[in-house]
Amino acid sequence: MHTETLLDVATIRADFPILHQDVRPGVPLAYLDNAATSQKPLAVIDAMSDYYLRYNANVHRGIHKLSEEATVAYEGARKRIARFINAASWREIIYTRNTTESINLVAWSWARTNLKPGDVILSTEMEHHSNTVPWQMLAGQTGIEVHYVPVTDAGVLDMTAFDEMLDERVKLVTIMHTSNVLGAIQPVRQIADAAHSVGALILVDGAQSVPHMPVDVQALDCDFFVFSAHKMLGPTGIGILYGRQEILDAMPPFMGGGDMIKRVELSGSQWNDLPHKFEAGTPSIAEAIGFGAAVDYLTKIGMEHIHSHEVAVTAYALDRLAEVAGLRVLGPLKASERGGLVSMVMEDIHPHDIAEVLNHEGIAVRAGHHCAMPLHHRYNLTASTRASFYLYNTFEEIDRLIEGLYKVKEVLVL
Numbered sequence: 001m002h003t004e005t006l007l008d009v010a011t012i013r014a015d016f017p018i019l020h021q022d023v024r025p026g027v028p029l030a031y032l033d034n035a036a037t038s039q040k041p042l043a044v045i046d047a048m049s050d051y052y053l054r055y056n057a058n059v060h061r062g063i064h065k066l067s068e069e070a071t072v073a074y075e076g077a078r079k080r081i082a083r084f085i086n087a088a089s090w091r092e093i094i095y096t097r098n099t100t101e102s103i104n105l106v107a108w109s110w111a112r113t114n115l116k117p118g119d120v121i122l123s124t125e126m127e128h129h130s131n132t133v134p135w136q137m138l139a140g141q142t143g144i145e146v147h148y149v150p151v152t153d154a155g156v157l158d159m160t161a162f163d164e165m166l167d168e169r170v171k172l173v174t175i176m177h178t179s180n181v182l183g184a185i186q187p188v189r190q191i192a193d194a195a196h197s198v199g200a201l202i203l204v205d206g207a208q209s210v211p212h213m214p215v216d217v218q219a220l221d222c223d224f225f226v227f228s229a230h231k232m233l234g235p236t237g238i239g240i241l242y243g244r245q246e247i248l249d250a251m252p253p254f255m256g257g258g259d260m261i262k263r264v265e266l267s268g269s270q271w272n273d274l275p276h277k278f279e280a281g282t283p284s285i286a287e288a289i290g291f292g293a294a295v296d297y298l299t300k301i302g303m304e305h306i307h308s309h310e311v312a313v314t315a316y317a318l319d320r321l322a323e324v325a326g327l328r329v330l331g332p333l334k335a336s337e338r339g340g341l342v343s344m345v346m347e348d349i350h351p352h353d354i355a356e357v358l359n360h361e362g363i364a365v366r367a368g369h370h371c372a373m374p375l376h377h378r379y380n381l382t383a384s385t386r387a388s389f390y391l392y393n394t395f396e397e398i399d400r401l402i403e404g405l406y407k408v409k410e411v412l413v414l
C-alpha cells in the first residue's frame with residue numbers, strides 16, 4: 001500500500017473527535033464526503049464556544065468590553081481570511097452566508113446594475129446549481145442572456161469552445177475553479193486574461209478550490225471570488241465574497257438594514273464603507289470567529305502540504321478504482337489535474353445503492369446529482385457516487401472504499 005504523505009495524518013486526526021466513532025459496532029467511520037461539508041477541528045469548535053462563554057456581544061455597536069472584544073475577533077478573522085487568499089485589502093472581503101449567497105449578491109447588485117438586455121453572461125455546463133440558477137433568474141427578469149461553455153467527453157472544459165463563445169457581448173465570465181463532480185481544475189488565470197481582453201469581468205466559484213490548495217486572488221487576476229467556510233474546516237452559515245475594491249465600491253448594496261449605513265434620514269440613506277455596505281443586520285459573529293480559527297489551522301499545516309497529500313490520496317484512489325471492473329470515473333484521470341474527489345458510476349447499479357452498501361461498511365460518500373444536473377445530463381447520467389477527500393483522510397480509507405465497492409458488486413450484481 002502507498003503511504004507517502006507530507007502530512008502527519010494521525011496527529012491531525014486527533015484534532016477531529018468526530019472521526020473516531022463506529023458507524024455500527026466494530027465498523028469505524030471513513031468520512032469521504034468532504035466536498036459536501038468538512039469536519040471541524042477542536043480549534044474551531046473551541047474558538048466558537050470561547051466566544052459564547054466569555055465575550056458574547058454584538059459587534060460594531062457597543063462601547064463596552066465584551067462588544068469591543070467581539071468586534072476585534074470578528075474583524076481580525078476577516079483580516080486573516082484576506083491574507084489567506086492574498087486579497088489586496090481586508091475591505092475586499094465581504095462576509096456572506098455561503099458561496100450561494102455570494103453569487104446571488106453579485107447577480108443582484110453588480111449584474112443587475114451594470115448589464116443591459118442582450119448582454120451575455122458566459123457560464124459553463126459543469127457549474128454547481130448555485131452558479132447557474134441565480135443567472136437564470138436574473139436573465140428571466142432582465143433580458144440578459146446566459147450562455148454555457150460545453151465540457152468535453154474527457155470531462156474537462158472545452159477551451160476551444162470557450163474561445164469561440166467569448167466576444168464583446170460577454171460582460172461576465174462565471175466559472176468554477178475546481179469541479180465538485182469532475183474534479184477538473186480550470187485554468188483560471190488564462191480564462192481571466194481572455195475575459196479581460198474583451199472587457200468582461202470574471203467571477204470564480206472557489207468552493208472546492210480554496211479548501212484544498214493555495215489560492216492567490218491577485219495572481220489569478222479575478223474580479224470576484226467566492227467560497228464557503230463549512231467546506232474548509234469552518235462552521236456553516238458563513239462564506240466569503242471577495243471583490244476588487246473599485247468594483248465593490250461602485251456596486252449598490254444587496255440588502256438594506258442596520259450596519260450597512262453611515263447615516264439614515266427619512267428622505268434617504270448614505271451607505272457605509274466597504275465591507276460593511278454589504279453586511280446588513282447582525283452578522284454571523286461566532287461563525288466568523290470559527291472561520292478565522294479554521295484559516296489559522298489550515299495555514300499552520302500549509303496549503304501546499306494539504307494539496308500534495310490530497311494529490312497522493314487521489315492518485316492512489318484512481319489507481320485502485322481502475323481495478324474495479326465495470327466502474328467508470330468521471331473527469332480527468334490524472335490526479336495532478338484534479339481536486340481531491342472522485343465521482344464514479346458502476347454499470348447497472350444505481351449510485352444510491354452503492355452509497356447504501358458503502359454506508360453499511362462505515363464509508364460515508366455522496367450519491368446524487370451533486371447540484372450539477374446539467375453536467376450529469378451531458379453524460380447521460382442522472383446521478384453518480386462521489387468520494388471526496390481532505391487532510392485527515394488516509395490511504396487505508398481508500399482501501400476500505402475499494403473493498404466496499406467489491407462488496408457492492410457482491411451484493412448487487414446478480
Ligand SMILES: Cc1ncc(COP(=O)(O)O)c(C=O)c1O
Binds near residue numbers: 179
Ligand atoms: C463548486 C461548488 N459551488 C458552490 C457550492 C455551494 O456552496 P454552499 O452550499 O456552501 O453555498 C458548492 C457546494 O457543494 C460547490 O461544490
